[in-house]
Amino acid sequence: MSSPVTAPASQRLTLPAGQALRQRMARGTVVHVESGRINVRLPFQWLAQTAWRPEHPMSAGNVLVIEASGWLEITGEAQAVIEVRPPAASAWRRGLWRIRGVWAHSSHADNATANSSPVAR
Numbered sequence: 001m002s003s004p005v006t007a008p009a010s011q012r013l014t015l016p017a018g019q020a021l022r023q024r025m026a027r028g029t030v031v032h033v034e035s036g037r038i039n040v041r042l043p044f045q046w047l048a049q050t051a052w053r054p055e056h057p058m059s060a061g062n063v064l065v066i067e068a069s070g071w072l073e074i075t076g077e078a079q080a081v082i083e084v085r086p087p088a089a090s091a092w093r094r095g096l097w098r099i100r101g102v103w104a105h106s107s108h109a110d111n112a113t114a115n116s117s118p119v120a121r
Contacts, residue, residue, distance in 0.1 A: 040057075
């Protein structure tokens, strides 16, 4: 039987003023500011043949959904508490993992019965 698919846990972080967090985040990750102020620098993007790095100043209650995977820099402008929630697995990805789990389980069972049968020499 396959194991249930679980989403990665969210992180609750405290950032003092001036501290920076550099972390790779996937598309669809949600950054929620519970208290304080932060500045989020998104991954580099191309704009008219120039590398550009968008910035989002955020304060308590603001939410940002990351639109492109990459390295982000979150800097505490004032003592801040943030929650970072990874993206939920899509329905097709959950289905794919279930199929893979069933296949691995049946493949393992076939190997077990094949290995237990006597071989004539």
